[in-house]
Every structure is written in structure tokens, then in C-alpha cells.
Amino acid sequence: MPAHQVYDTVIVGGGHNGLVAAAYLARAGKSVLVLERLGRTGGAAVSTRPFAGVDARLSRYSYLVSLLPRKIVDDLGLRFAVRKRDVSSYTPVVRDGRPTGLLVGGGEERTRASFRRLTGSDAEFTAWQEFYGMTRQAAERIFPTLTEPLPTRTALRERLGDDTAWRILFEEPIGVAVEQRFADDLVRGVVLTDALIGTFADAHDPTLAQNRCFLYHVIGGGTGDWDVPVGGMGAFTDALAGAARAAGAEIVTGHEATALRTDGREAEVDFRTETGEGTVAARHVLVNASPEALAALTGGSAPEPAEGAQLKVNMLLTRLPRLKDTSVDPREAFAGTFHIGEGYGALATAYAQAAAGQPPAAPPCEIYCHSLTDPTILGPDLAERGYQTLTLFGLHTPARLFAGTAEEHDKAREALWEATLAQLDTHLAEPLADCLATDAEGRPCIEAKTPLDLERDLRLPGGNIFHRPLAFPYAQESTGRWGVETADANVLLCGAGAVRGGGVSGIPGHNAAMAVLDTP
Template sequence: MSQYDAIIIGGGHNGLTCAAYLARAGRKVLVLERRHVLGGAAVSEEVFPGFTFSVCSYVVSLLRPHIIRELDLARHGLQIIPLESSFVPYPDGRSLNRSADPQETRREIAGFSARDAERLDEFRVALTRMSHFVKNVIDNPAAAPGSLRPAELWQQLRLGKALKELGPDLQHLHMQLLTMSAVDFLDMWFESDQLKAPMAVSGIIGTYLGVRSPGTAYVLLHHYMGEIDGAFRSWGFARGGTGQVSNAIAGAARRYGAEIRTEAPVAEVLVRDGQAAGVVLASGEEILARNVVSNLDPHQTFLKMVDPRHFDGDFLGQIRRYKLRGSSGKVNLALDRLPEFACRPGDGPHMRGDIAIAPSIDYLEKAYDEAKYGQYSSRPYLNVVIPSLVDPSVAPPGKHVMSIFVQYAPYQHADGPAAWPEHREAFGDTVIDTLGEYMPTLKDDILHRQVLTPWDLEQQFGLTEGNIFHGELSLEQLAFLRPAAGWARYRTPLRRLWLCGSGAHPGGGIMGAPGELCAKTMLKGSQGRG
């Protein structure tokens, strides 16, 4: 007898979201998390006493506002503090800070190009209209082209109508966005390298592509949508670290009656009569359920958790070819005091947003060149945030935590992925040296450091090949192709096995959408009712 309507493998933020929605609808749900903490890659841990790191994912932007409201996450402790600005220092001692203050931003950009400063508004209008269209795509299950079922036709009609409403100019722009590189796309508006470089990096985050690679323009939009508060807005910190997002969702799930177990690693999915029937824990314990939902990435789910005999060769081939290719690492620092930029000293607003080391397009492209051949960039792109400046709960008074996202650090190291631990500290030194060129006192201010290579992300957090999005956000693996053609609706070829993580539509980031949409699909289908 099944004890549960659904077992969810993995307590990442999507697994928890799925659990919360299922439990809210009265289903009996069990979440099984391998680690001692919930959250997967959206996790806060006190790595050094007094210092709480958002160990992996470090900013929140795409978390769907309706999920915050529907699950009442604010009441369960979720508080998001907006990032104030985007700051870039340049080697020549100049710098650029873009903030919510349009006049100030215009003045800053005009220091590099008066034309660019004026075009920024046009760019924003175009991207906002596009984001509004794409929002239709990510708030709904993936479209199924070619299907004649009424519901599918209706959805495609609605999408078609939204596309039509964009008008010819924006329709063309949309096609360009889907096919162009981030740099080519930005060239349509801007001339100054100093502005384009930090904007272009949104197109490569978490991909194994360069800013001049085709397809990166779309990823740029995906990040531009960074939406909090229900209005199209900037990115933010979760108070207490990104783990608080997961904890708040877990709190909601528990309140609706979901059961959550930590330190309960699942060894495999039980299959009976050709359908998923439960799980076997590493401890040997068997738990039966009417449905099994995997919050793991597609490789873990289909190649490790289930005996491959249950899938046909075509599907397995698609999954094997599904690209994960992690390309980034993370360095987390505990700091004795706040370091300063030589080019803009002090603790002004430029320190309270995100800080990019992305001084030029060529810098970024060179960083990619090295990665193509299995080396981490000798001068990588860095995305730095200091959450303790706006959220004092994560560090002792006067001390700080700094999170540094590093790209490129290819999982496929030239010496093989398993060689990463040997290179870990040298990689960490490279990151510190890179940032140290702009922040002269940084090295002296460091109390502790944690270096995570893509290998570590895989070993510690179960992210196959260290890919932070459960698979690249490249066009050939998005929407109705994510994770495999024909299987973009959270169902899998194995009956009663579902996929609810970032490897499902609409993809990665602390968004919650795959978890929510998976649960809603399950509740709609007869299988969900069990």
C-alpha cells in the first residue's frame, strides 16, 4: 500500500515548491533530501562561525511573485532586499555604476558615451516589452507545437496573439534575440565597450558559451527579466541568504502537511509493472508512493536513479546528449572588514549591488578562449556581491561576507574533471588576484575562504558536471525541448515518474516555476489524483 501520493527526490527549492503545491491541494507528500540542510543549490550555511554564506546561488530575481503570494512565503520568513546597483571597475582607474536612479545612471554612462546614455531608455522599453511576452512563456507549461488538442491550440493561439501584439518591429527583434550573440544584440543599441561588456555577461552566465556565441542574446533576456515584487524589477538578496528562500518554501509545505526528511539519500526509483512505485533509500528502506517526482537534473534522474532498461534508446540518447557542461565556480569569503575599490573608495551604493569584473568584450572573450581548451580563465569574469552590507544577519558587526561567482571554470578540465581538487587553491588564488587588482587590500582582509570548483558543485550539491541550471539554457534545450523533445511537460517516459527541477521547463535560477508547474500538471492529470 502506498503511504504517499507523491515522493519528491531532492529538497531543492523546486522540489519544495512542488511539494508545497501538492500538499496545498490535499495530497500526501514526502520530500527526501540527501543532505542535512534543505535547499539544494539555494542554501545558506554557516561555513565559518558567524559567517553565513549563500554557498551556491546568491541572488534572487526570477522567483515568481505569484508563488510568493500563493504560498504566503513572506509569512514563512522570506524577505527580499533589492540590489541597489551594478558596478564595474576598469583597469584604467575609471568605473561605471548603474543604479535605480535614472538621471545618475545616465550621467555615469555619458562619461563613456553620451549617445549610449540616451539610448538606454529605448533599450529598456524594447526589452521590457519582450520580457512581457516571454513571461507568457515561462508562466505556462511549454507549448507543444504540432499538437491539435484544444488546450494546446488555445495556448498557442494566446502565444501567437501575444507575439502578434508585439508588432513587426519587435517580432523581428524577437527572432534576432533568439539567434544572435549577446554582443551583436547590444551592438544594435550601444557603442561603448565599457557599457556593453557588463551587459553582455548576462548572456553567458551558467553557459559554456562566449559573449560572441550565437544564442547568448536570449539568455541575456532571461536574466533581464529579473523580476521581483510583481513588477519588472531588479535582483535582490534573500535575508539570511538564499537558503531562506528554500526554508520559507519548506515552511509553507510543512504547514500544508508535507513531510520533509533530511539526510535521507535516495538510491533508486522503485519500478513496478512498468511504472514508478516508490523509492529505495541508501539505507535500504523502501517507501512506496503513487508518484515519484525528481528534483534532480535529467542526467541524475534518468541515468542514475532509474534502471535504463525502462527507457527506449531514442530517449536515452537525447538525455545523454543533453548538455550540462558546467562552466563556473564560486569563491566565498569571510572578511575582517570591508575592502575598498581603488577607483571608487568607500562603502557607497556601488558596494551594495552586484559588482562585475567585466572590463571589456575582449576580456570576456579571452576568458572563454582558455575555457574552450579545458583551462580555467587566467583572468575570469567575476560577479561579486557583499550581502552583509544590507543584511547584517549574515556576518558579525563590522565584518562581511563576499560571494564571488566565477566564470569560466570548465568542468571538463584539461587534466580531467577529477583533477579539479588539485587545482582548487590555485583557482581560488586566481580569483583573489583578479579582484585584488581592483581592491588592493582584499588579500589582507580575508579571514576565511571557501573555493568551489565545478567538480565540488557536482560532488557536494549533486549538480551534474557542476551545471548551476541543471543543463545549459541554450535554445536547443529550452521550452518544448527541455529536457528532451516530447517530454517537456514534467511527465517522463516512465509512468508516474515526474521531473520538477531546473532541467524542466522553464529552466534554472531561483524561479520556482518548474516545481509549481509540475505540481499543477500533476494535479490536473488523472495520475496526480492517483
Template structure:
């Protein structure tokens, strides 16, 4: 509890917003645009939360998207309605998956003749046709479902009618492993498809949570395309901060909320600077943080299950397959992600064992956008690599954290090196202190640094983006108190760099303010 002087000021706003991540800033923009008085309270020295860009290594002028690094779910509609000025870039390559000692599959973002040829060299015509049928079907689902994410929640029956019975069964009703078996026979192909159901989610192919995660990863903007933010993820934040300020929102960093008092008449907040009164409270922080401050119960959620790795290289490594690294690392580079490897790693982690082979995927931001590097680094041929490891739940690190972290790092590096013609360690740049430009973040460290509960990047378990069961909320952001709304990743239709939670919380808040 902060000690307040008797001269502590009190200010009144229509809306107070906890946290300064991208969703909170989206809310601030919409509410200010509607002529509401808004204050955003961020306890850290900078805005952005998981969407910030940082100089991670001493003396190395590379501004990394440290925590989140690609944009898929952020709707063009939000960008256009708010007049946001940031750019996202397309990647020509979708993914590369090495296999065997010297082989690999490369698919372009658009399934063109080159993609067909590459896939056919690895598998058979039936599998190629199944791939096109499968992604054609999920593409049609995305086109229909994406626009609903910024509307009041549809019912389960309405969505079932909207996407059609066959798609509903394939992607919603039956476990993902059944659908994978329906379309595909190859172990590697099945694994690559499955990864979209596992990123950031502690689940396997038999768990319906993987269906939900899969759906979110494939419906962004009606295309599911993952784009690179030009200049890094911090450019999205900078655009939101700039717009919110122009619209009149008060944005405060280093402003930690000590406690929140809720009443039927309004909200009272105590910060380390002043007392604040507001008609409505929005929380861009996780539901767990909101519960700590207000007592509003949050749902239990699974551990975060990913390790985040950032590195800066002297140059890209050569691969055993002989493929040009400028192609292999331009899209998503899959490591140990066959179906068998994914399921084995899950089973080992579920048995409280660090997986022998840790599934992971990585990409090189600087192949698409070199602007995050100083010109001297570009001229020297330096690059960044970002890696996201799966099936490493937080509980594996609760005891003996540092030794477990070291072991996991070694296995991740080993998994990458098996496909390289030269060890990645020899190519990692040194910082100003002579230390390797390599950082590894466990779920515990993600919680400590950016308040992700148990490292869960979605702030909680993802839920279907429609009304289901007893949950009949209109926007999916409402809480037990009618003046408090969840604006961050932890609301329904939250998760990812989307701004959707921020938009929907702002709409719900405006409706409450009109009462």
C-alpha cells in the same frame, strides 16, 4: 543497494518527490494544498540543496548563502498562492564596473539622473540612449513573457507574436553578439550586457545558448530585478519547509533512494528506511540523477563553467578609484568583464587553458542585509563577499585538480586586487582555527556536494521557455514515463532560484492523478 530487513515497512502516497531543494518543496506545497499525500525524500541532513544557508567557517557567526545567493525568477504569484513568509530586499545599486587605473561606472537599479550622469562621464550620449532603448525593449519582453512561465507552454509562433518581431529578432533569432553590435560600440558596455548571457553557461556571444541564458536573467517577475533574500537564501527554504509541513507533506532528510522501479500501475522506491509506493514520481534532482535511478534517459549537457567563492572580511576594501566601497560592492561588481576580455577568456578555456584574466562578478550581501551576521560582527564592521567566476569549465580541473584550483584562485584574487587600494588578502577574517575565511568551489566540488552534474548550476543546458521543434510537451516537465516528472532546474523553464519547475511539475502531476 541498501540491505532491507523482512520487516521493512511499505507506505503508499499519491506523490513521492526525490530531493529536497526549493523546487521540490514548491511541488510538495502545491500538491499538499490540493489534498494529495506527498513524501519528500532528501538524502542530505538538511533541505535546500543549492538554496541552503550555512555557517561556512569555524567559529564565525556568518550564515552564508553558500551556493545561490540572489532571487530574481521566483514569481510573486507562487509566494502569494502558497502563503510563503520570506522577504526579499531591493538593492539601490545595480552594478559598478571599474575601468582604467582610477575610473569606474556606477549605475543604480533604477536608471535615474545619477545613473545617466555616471554613464555619460564614461561614454557618449548615443551610447546612453542606446542603453535605455535596449533595456526598455527587454523590459517590455519581460512584462509579456514572465506570466507565461507558470502556464502551459506556448508555441514558438505564439511567443513571437506576443513579444513582437523586432524583439524576437534581437533576442531570439540572431546571435547575441549581433544584437550587441547593433546597439553598442563601447567594449566595456557590451561586456557588461553580455554577462547576463553567460552566468553559469559555457558559451560565448556567438552561441545561441547565451541568448537563452540572457533571456532568463532578464525576465524574472516581469522586471528582471535581482533581490537579496533577507536572512539569506536559507530563509526561502525555511518558509517552504514550514508551509509544506503545515499543509501535511511528509518531509524526510537523511533518506536516500537506492533504486526506483517504474510500471504502468505505479512507482516503487527503496530507501534506507522503508519501501514506498506512489502513483506519481517527481524529481527535484537533476535529470542525470533521475537517469541513474530510473533509466529514463537525460539529455547531454555542457560542463558547468563557474567558480564560486565566498569570503568574510574584517571590513570592505578601499578602491583605487576612490569610490565609496559601500556603493561599489552594494550591487554587482564587475571584474575583467569587457567584451574583449570575455571573448578572450572563452577562447583560452576552449583551448583547454586557464584564462589569463578570469572574468568574475561579486556582491556584498551584508550591505543590503546585515541579519546574516551576529551583532558582534556587525558592530566590528565585518562583511561578506560572494564571487562568481566565468569561463572556468569543469574539464579544466579534471586533471591536477588542486593545483589548477590554486592557480585559478590566485588569478581571481589578482583580478580583484587590480582595482583595490589594498590587497584583499589583508582584509580576510580568520576563523577559530586561524585559517582565512575564504572558500573556493570548483565545478567538481559543486557536483560532489550538491549533485550539480559537472557543476552545471542549471542541471543541464537551458532551453527556450516555449515549445519548439519536436518537443511539444505541455508543461516541459514530462519524461518518457507518464508517471514521472522533472521538478527541478533541469526541466524546461527551470534553472535559477525560481520555483517555476516545482510549480509546473505539480500541475502536470495533478493532471496525471486525475486520469
């Protein structure tokens, strides 16, 4: 890169949001440089072959697409596809001494029958339809605002046009609505899980952290659907990088930003590579990293410490395990979200134990099989032999549980995995271990990541997948027009820590680009 060149925009970080911003700005005729620390773009939205000698390309960190607006796909001409899952979820449970479960999906009548078999009546199914009818209407009205300038709280409430929905989503702990509308402990737990993905909170947390998490999980795409990326997450970010380069953006990997200086009109970014150091100048700098990383670059005040609360496990199986509940085919049970230990009472117990500094005795988790919906992530030989991937996402496992030496961290991770596996095995007709594939060196194909692993690998503060607590999608005193503004007029935050950030959405990248283009 020429030392004398002043770019219109330098983007620090080549994750999916940075690539979205780069593509928009380059298409608008701006000169754009993306500096990526790692040797590849994509950030947490990447695919990799984690098991030696095994031709399975897994979405290593993030693994589903929920919040990506069709507008971004169309605007940028992305060659990228997603597939919908027929089954939304399956939750096994033992009732009256017999294995059963709740299957949501496969058509309305099948879902109704599953509710009736579990609870003995249609009451819970009727409540489910009414509740998710409300959230779907909220999604249709709120989701389009995420790529518009931030509305005021009053304007968003008027846009929603439903005082009851507003109260449930924005004003009172989500646990109130769950307990008022549902009677069955298992059904209550399935509803609550959307409030806890990556968020360490109780159903009645007065901060409403769980409400903000729930809102983002149910409004995706205006439908609340969670879609499967064809080819894995890497296919999505590769398409973004291609679109940005095709529009004229310059993307360099192995370039770590080390400092950022600005007078509000022009800025300089220092960087280092394996072979040396350099400085680049720009009119605007977009930081596709956490607020903590932004503070480190500028020397500003560090935000409140963040803490992640999830265990992420990637696995490859030679076959799907058989279930004790023989009424459900494993291919259906694992095609959606397979809930373990997520009854309402069990979730509360797990939270209380973790909040007290103890690992949950019965760790709650969610499991999903990407390869059932998209077998292209498997090599032809593996697919022909019936191999399948599993992704496990554990809840209520805050970073504090893994603190200490490297040895203590690894011991805590292993103990948590063993407890999680034991919970899963109680619902299987055969041990999961019997189904695990092995790599070229004979090791089981398992890769587990704690919050502290994510902090080390991706520099997520405390392993928090949202960078910091999520915010409601309306303007507050210091949020600015687009929710990406910082204390410096020409420095914008375009990562998950922006208002309306979090998840694989591209929304902060879009909004940061719009903020730049808004500048006279």
C-alpha cells in the same frame, strides 16, 4: 513511514523546487512524501556558517532570487522577504591612465552622469535605456507564461508582440545586438555578462546557449531585478519546508533514492538510509534532480554530458577595501554586481583560452556583498564591527580545467583563485588579503567551489548549475504540456533541468505540481 501506504506523490529531492511541489500538492489534499538524500532540505539554496567559530551565515551556493514568481509566494503563504538593491552594478576600468568605472543605479541622472564620464557623451546611455526598455517589455510579457502550460513558439512570439525583440532574444546570437547597439567595450561587456552566468559560450555561439541564459536573466519577476533574500537563501527554503509541512507533506532527510520503477500508473521508489533500505509506492513520482540522476534511477538512457563553468567563492571581510576610483564609495560599488575583467574583448579572450583547455589569464568575475543589503546574516558583534561578506562568481571556468587527481584539482583551483584575486587587486587601493577576516583557527575566511566541487557536494552533473543547457520557454516536439514530462506518464522532472528550469525560481516545482493536478 508505513510500508503498506501508497502515496499520491513521492518527491525525490528536497531542494527548493521539490518543496514548492510538495506544498502545492499537499495543499490540494494529496498525500506527499519528500525523500532528501542530505541531512537537511534546501539543495543548493541553503545558508551555512562555513568558517569555524565565526557567526556569519552565508548563502553557500545560490545567493540571489530573480525568477521566483510572486504568485508562488502568495499561493503558498510564504513568510519570506526580499530586498531590492539600489545599485545594479559597478564596473571599474582604467581609461587614459586613470581609474574610473561605470556605476549603474542610484537614479537615472546619476547613471547618465556615470555613462558620460566613462564615454564622453550620452550616446551609450541612450542606447542602454532603449535596449533595457526592450528587455523589460519582454519580461512583462514573457514572465507570466512561465507558470502556465507551455505556449507554442508562435504563441509566445505573438505574446511578445515585438519582431525586433524576438529576433534579438530568440533568433540571432546576442553578440549581434550588443555590437550593433553599443560602441564602448566596457558597456558591451556589462550587457553580455547576463548571457554567461553559469553558461560556457561565446557571444556569437550559433547554438544560442548564451541567448537562453540572457533571456532568463532579464525576465525575472517581469522586471529583470535580482533581489536579496533576507536572512540568506536558507530563510527562503526553510519557509518552503515549513509551508509544505504545515499543509501535511511528510519530509524525511537522510533518505537517498536508489531506484525507480513504474508501469505508468503506479511507481515504486527504493531508498537507503544509514540504518537500512526500504521501498515506497506512489501514483506519481517527481524527481527534483538532474535528468542524469533520473536516468540513473530508472535505468534509462543518459542525457548528453553537462558541464558547469563557474568558480564560486564565499568570503568574510573585516571591512570593504578602498577603491582606486575614489569617485565611488565602496559601499555602493559592492552593493550591486561588481564586475571584474568583463570588458567585451576580455570576455571573448577568456572564453577562447578556456575552450582551448587553458585557464583564463585574466579570469572574469562578478562580486556582490549580501551583508550591505541584509546585515542580518551577520552576528551582532560582526555587524557592529563593520564586517562584510563577499560572494564571487567566476565566469568561463569550465569543469574540464579542473579534471585530474584530487591534488591536480586543488592546484588548479588555487591557481585560478590567485589569478582572480590579482585581477580584483588591480582596481583596489589596498590588497583584498589585508581585509580578509580569519576564522577561529587563524585561517583566512575564504571558501572556493569549482564545478567539480559542486558535482561532488550537490550532484550537479559536471557542476552545471542548470543541470543541462537551458531551453527557450516554449513547447517543442518532446516537451509535453508543462515542460516537466518524461517518458513515463507518472514520472515528472521538477528540478532545474525541466523546461523553464534553472535559477532559484520554484517554477519547475509549481509546474510539476500542476501537471499532477491536471491528471484525471
